[in-house]
Amino acid sequence: MQMDERKQKILKAIVQDYIATAEPVGSRTISKKFELGVSPATIRNEMADLEELGFIEQPHTSAGRVPSDLGYRYYVENLMDPFDLDEERKRMINQELAKRLDEIQEVIEYTGKLVSQITNLTSLVLKPQTRECTLKKLYFLPYEDGKAIMVTVKDNGMVENSIVDIGTDTTPEELQILANIYNEKLSGSKASDLKKGLLNELYRELARKRRIIDGMLTILERMFDQKSGDNTERVYLDGTLNMLNQPEFKDINKVKTLFSIFEENRKLQELLAPKDKGEGLNITIGSENPDLAFKDCSIISATYNINGKQIGTIGVLGPTRMDYRKAISIVDYMTKSLTDMLTNRYRNQKT
Numbered sequence: 001m002q003m004d005e006r007k008q009k010i011l012k013a014i015v016q017d018y019i020a021t022a023e024p025v026g027s028r029t030i031s032k033k034f035e036l037g038v039s040p041a042t043i044r045n046e047m048a049d050l051e052e053l054g055f056i057e058q059p060h061t062s063a064g065r066v067p068s069d070l071g072y073r074y075y076v077e078n079l080m081d082p083f084d085l086d087e088e089r090k091r092m093i094n095q096e097l098a099k100r101l102d103e104i105q106e107v108i109e110y111t112g113k114l115v116s117q118i119t120n121l122t123s124l125v126l127k128p129q130t131r132e133c134t135l136k137k138l139y140f141l142p143y144e145d146g147k148a149i150m151v152t153v154k155d156n157g158m159v160e161n162s163i164v165d166i167g168t169d170t171t172p173e174e175l176q177i178l179a180n181i182y183n184e185k186l187s188g189s190k191a192s193d194l195k196k197g198l199l200n201e202l203y204r205e206l207a208r209k210r211r212i213i214d215g216m217l218t219i220l221e222r223m224f225d226q227k228s229g230d231n232t233e234r235v236y237l238d239g240t241l242n243m244l245n246q247p248e249f250k251d252i253n254k255v256k257t258l259f260s261i262f263e264e265n266r267k268l269q270e271l272l273a274p275k276d277k278g279e280g281l282n283i284t285i286g287s288e289n290p291d292l293a294f295k296d297c298s299i300i301s302a303t304y305n306i307n308g309k310q311i312g313t314i315g316v317l318g319p320t321r322m323d324y325r326k327a328i329s330i331v332d333y334m335t336k337s338l339t340d341m342l343t344n345r346y347r348n349q350k351t
Helices: 005-021 027-033 040-053 069-079 087-099 104-119 172-186 195-206 210-228 240-245 252-262 265-272 324-350
Strands: 122-126 134-144 147-154 159-165 235-238 281-285 297-306 309-319
Touching: 005 027, 005 040, 005 069, 027 040, 069 281, 069 324, 087 104, 087 324, 104 122, 104 235, 104 309, 104 324, 122 240, 122 265, 134 172, 235 265, 240 252, 252 265, 265 297, 265 309, 281 324, 297 324, 309 324
Parallel strands: none
Antiparallel strands: 122 235, 122 309, 134 147, 147 159, 281 297, 297 309
16 A cells, blocks of 8 residues: 555645644544545545554544654655744844853753744753863953852853862962963863873972962862763753643643653753764654653754854754644754854854
8 A cells, every 4th residue: 555645635634633733633624624625535545544554543432533653754754844934033033042142051041942932842952061072271260369260161162160269378370370281281171081190280380389289289179070070961941831731741640750751861861862973853753752751742853063063952842743844943943043153153262
């Protein structure tokens, strides 16, 4: 049995109507709403074939049918019409991101918030991998007696600030000595590689300045202890309550299960893990997801990068009945826009 053009039109009609209404679709509904040029009896016969092929299924004893995961997959890959964002929406997105571009962490988190607001779904943001970033520069800013702000700049443009204890006897000149040594010896090193041998290297450089050596080494020890605790990538969510607006999640037990998994960072990372190492959109539908708790959900995600280097992922999670056209368009545009902005910022910093 082949998937001919008529079956494709009927499957497309079933998917579109079910996405819009969340109600099982019958032959009479298709006949009334969609001008397919065939009778309800013919539609019923074709629906029986589609069910046999596994593209639709009957959830209850009613005559209506709903798309299966296979049906959604076929729709996304073969039948879905493109969804074009209007220019006004694009301008709004670009303006909102540009306002926050000076702080990379903020602009990335806000991108997730915008995705959630526009799609009315739950957004997931995998932020840059701090451990694998290389360090370009370290410097200190005065803060208050006995404390300074330590600023580290990564090769992906990320800037991190932390307040460190420097002791009341440490002068700005001595802090500058430490920063100079650090930048000369360690610029371009990965954070994950810095611990080994670093303190011995700095000890030799500072050996003639014994008064500050203890304080300086304590600062750096604490810095790397903080980094080692930051090795796990974090997934940030926005719009989790949007799940409650979906008919599929009126079952409180189902919602509890989902919300409990939202607290498990590792499982969220698995949801966002790309099927391959290439760029582009990743779409997982229902049972394709690694965790059975998400068998009624679909995830659409895409990576963003800086100057060609992949640094994170942004996606949306919703029911398998989600509006794929809109969600795919939004995620695709947002990640590409974020990539362009971050790359331009990185290149401007280099010049």
